[in-house]
Amino acid sequence: MNSLNKRAVLEGLERAKIKNKSKWRDILPTWCPGCGHFTALNGLYEAALDLKIPEKNFVVVSGIGCSGRFPFFIKGFGFHALHGRALPIATGIKIANPELTVIVVGGDGDGVGIGGGHFPHAVRNNLDITYILLDNSIYGLTKGQVSPTSPVGMISGTTPYGNIARPINPTTLALAYGATFVARVFSRERQDVSDLIKQALQHKGFSLIHDLSPCVEFNRLITYKSWNQVVGKFPEDYKADNRTLALQYAESKEPVYLGLFLKENIPTFNDHVKQIFKKIDSTEKS
Numbered sequence: 001m002n003s004l005n006k007r008a009v010l011e012g013l014e015r016a017k018i019k020n021k022s023k024w025r026d027i028l029p030t031w032c033p034g035c036g037h038f039t040a041l042n043g044l045y046e047a048a049l050d051l052k053i054p055e056k057n058f059v060v061v062s063g064i065g066c067s068g069r070f071p072f073f074i075k076g077f078g079f080h081a082l083h084g085r086a087l088p089i090a091t092g093i094k095i096a097n098p099e100l101t102v103i104v105v106g107g108d109g110d111g112v113g114i115g116g117g118h119f120p121h122a123v124r125n126n127l128d129i130t131y132i133l134l135d136n137s138i139y140g141l142t143k144g145q146v147s148p149t150s151p152v153g154m155i156s157g158t159t160p161y162g163n164i165a166r167p168i169n170p171t172t173l174a175l176a177y178g179a180t181f182v183a184r185v186f187s188r189e190r191q192d193v194s195d196l197i198k199q200a201l202q203h204k205g206f207s208l209i210h211d212l213s214p215c216v217e218f219n220r221l222i223t224y225k226s227w228n229q230v231v232g233k234f235p236e237d238y239k240a241d242n243r244t245l246a247l248q249y250a251e252s253k254e255p256v257y258l259g260l261f262l263k264e265n266i267p268t269f270n271d272h273v274k275q276i277f278k279k280i281d282s283t284e285k286s
């Protein structure tokens with residue numbers, strides 16, 4: 001485990017124990033030493049603790065993948081779903097009990113590969129959930145096949161002569177689908193990951209945290225070092241309130257911008273459902 005990630009996880013766990021001994025599972029994750037997914041786990045601990053979200057109201061839904069192991073490490077409710085099917089399950093949970101804080105965690109393969117058809121619909125309904133997409137540009141769990149975010153030319157177990165398909169950009173997709181909170185983070189920047197997850201949990205509506213989260217075991221092309229060379233922050237005067245501008249920034253390759261691209265406040269799916277119930281009540285009474 002590299003020292004940055006070990007410190008991140010241990011501090012997160014330690015902090016959780018100090019604040020509330022019963023709140024989190026105090027087992028260390030089973031990820032490879034140095035895996036980017038550690039930072040998001042720590043970020044979620046920190047955010048949930050700062051916001052004092054009660055364990056009984058906290059649900060983490062995942063698909064399948066190394067990223068999909070998330071619910072095992074968090075004490076609260078967890079649902080380890082089928083590959084690519086975390087979003088529809090989270091939708092049902094949030095509709096059934098709007099009081100719950102619902103977080104979906106999945107990989108690039110899970111979210112924009114096999115589960116790609118669910119993404120636009122969760123977004124356009126403006127469900128009040130936080131989606132943490134851990135993007136390592138590879139299928140980690142199955143030991144290194146190209147994913148929909150892998151670059152052209154990448155050699156992998158399934159592309160011995162180089163990847164042909166052009167990569168999908170999850171930040172761009174979320175913006176294009178109409179997501180009301182879109183942020184991109186990098187697993188090396190621990191504080192920013194925690195801060196943006198916290199903002200996402202506070203946002204009323206669909207929030208995407210697109211985390212550039214390197215797989216240190218199977219991806220030798222997309223690494224902490226390679227991201228470090230291209231990532232950059234928004235200009236000081238950037239305001240996250242213009243979708244067209246946000247899309248332009250999302251598409252930039254140099255730099256690859258990190259931070260909050262867009263935040264917009266509109267009624268959520270559950271707000272609409274409430275209004276419909278009111279209408280039904282008043283129709284039945286008249």
Ligand SMILES: Cc1ncc(C[n+]2csc(CCOP(=O)(O)OP(=O)(O)O)c2C)c(N)n1
Nearest residue numbers: 064065066067083107108109110139140141
């Ligand atoms: C329907 C189905 N197809 C394929 C698989 C095999 N499978 C498990 S995880 C995975 C890809 C995981 O990649 P990603 O979602 O990027 O997560 P990571 O492991 O990289 O975090 C695949 C193809 C499966 N479990 N179920």
Ligand code: SF4
Nearest residue numbers: 032035066140215216
């Ligand atoms: S295989 Fe890759 S994604 Fe999976 S735990 Fe190891 S480093 Fe992380």
Ligand SMILES: [Mg+2]
Nearest residue numbers: 107108138140
């Ligand atoms: Mg992956």
